[in-house]
Every structure is written in C-alpha cells, then in structure tokens.
Amino acid sequence: DQQVKQNSPSLSVQEGRISILNCDYTNSMFDYFLWYKKYPAEGPTFLISISSIKDKNEDGRFTVFLNKSAKHLSLHIVPSQPGDSAVYFCAAQGGSEKLVFGKGMKLTVNP
Amino acid sequence: DAGITQSPRHKVTETGTPVTLRCHQTENHRYMYWYRQDPGHGLRLIHYSYGVKDTDKGEVSDGYSVSRSKTEDFLLTLESATSSQTSVYFCAISPTLASGGSDEQFFGPGTRLTVL
Numbered sequence: 001d002q003q004v005k006q007n008s009p010s011l012s013v014q015e016g017r018i019s020i021l022n023c024d025y026t027n028s029m030f031d032y033f034l035w036y037k038k039y040p041a042e043g044p045t046f047l048i049s050i051s052s053i054k055d056k057n058e059d060g061r062f063t064v065f066l067n068k069s070a071k072h073l074s075l076h077i078v079p080s081q082p083g084d085s086a087v088y089f090c091a092a093q094g095g096s097e098k099l100v101f102g103k104g105m106k107l108t109v110n111p
Numbered sequence: 112d113a114g115i116t117q118s119p120r121h122k123v124t125e126t127g128t129p130v131t132l133r134c135h136q137t138e139n140h141r142y143m144y145w146y147r148q149d150p151g152h153g154l155r156l157i158h159y160s161y162g163v164k165d166t167d168k169g170e171v172s173d174g175y176s177v178s179r180s181k182t183e184d185f186l187l188t189l190e191s192a193t194s195s196q197t198s199v200y201f202c203a204i205s206p207t208l209a210s211g212g213s214d215e216q217f218f219g220p221g222t223r224l225t226v227l
Contacts, residue, residue, distance in 0.1 A: 006153075036215075036218075041221070042220060042221070043115075043218030043219050043221050045218065046215035049215060089153060089154060091154075098156055098159065098169065099144075099216060101154040101155070102153050103151060104153050104154075
C-alpha cells in the first residue's frame, strides 16, 4: 500500500502563474518531508524540505506547506518558469522508514 | 554537485545473464542506496548500506544483491536478469541515515538497464 501518494500524474501551467503540487501520506510516523526535482536523463535533485514541527518552509520561489492533521503537503512555485518543467517527487521519512517516494508528477510550464 | 558516478550509464543484456552496476562516490558519505525508477511507481528502494560490509534490504530487494567492500563503492548485482528488471537504476548517498534525519540524499545520474 502506498504510503506517499501523488494523485495527479501531471500539471500544466502558464509561465508566471502559480504551480501547486500536492502530496498525501498515510504513515503518521513520518516527520520529515522533501521534494525532489528530476529532469530527463538525470538523477533527482533535492529541492526543498520541511520538518513536522513546521507548517511552512520557503526558499525563493518555492514554498512547501504541511498540514499534519490532513497528512497533506503541497509545493507552491511562484512564479512558474519554463525551466521548472520537470518531474517532481514528494518523499517522506520517519519512524523506522527510510525515505519513501511518491510516484512523481510531471510539471509543464508553458511559455 | 555531489561526487557520485554510476557505471555503466546504459546496458542492454539478455534474460538469465548476470549484471553488475557500480556506484562510486567521492564524498566519503556513510550511507549509500540503490533505487529503481519505473513508470507508475516512482522511486523504490532496493538495498542500502550503512557502512563497509553493512547492508540491508529495501522495499524491492528480491532478485538483487549488493556489496560494499570500500566506503566509496556500492555494487548492485542482478544474479540472473529478468525482463521485469528493465528499469532505470539510481544510486544515492547521504551522510546520515534517511530515517528521521534531516539530510537529503544526493543522487547519481542513473543507469538505464534493458533486459531482453
């Protein structure tokens, strides 16, 4: 059973608009959450993370929000740029679990 | 960029043949991981290592073995490759164990393996 779910496989937005990528998790022991970005033919690269003691973490155009009661996190990209087009993976860790990844979501930012 | 290389980058092999993929790091990180990425499944952990000669199974370890004789090298072996092992394989490293910690993992460029 999937512990980290990215229910939408793809998202398309216009350049300059906001991109919102969602992620849900089921394991209440998860206490650290990360987003990775992956371009074709490259390995994933770390983007941003959030600890369960926070509900928001911001880094430039990227903000991650965590709603522990709903077991939900989201990544906001504002403003979106064509170079943001990639596959984004949500990941979680905590308790006895090593890093658990979602299936990924393909973001396309149209010029 | 973290110093991680994977070899080979691409390989085509036949069912039943043994295959070894190599991950090499220059960061002296203690922890190393092997993942596979498949459409519809994201990244799934195969095996990981928490030190020289210390390894453990991940989520999808059946059909795979690993070895780590040096800090910098982590080998993934498919003893008898099957078509279901056609995938892209990523090695990752981290200074601490990805469990309750705050260190992200750094990934290598990947190896695309095709088993015919």
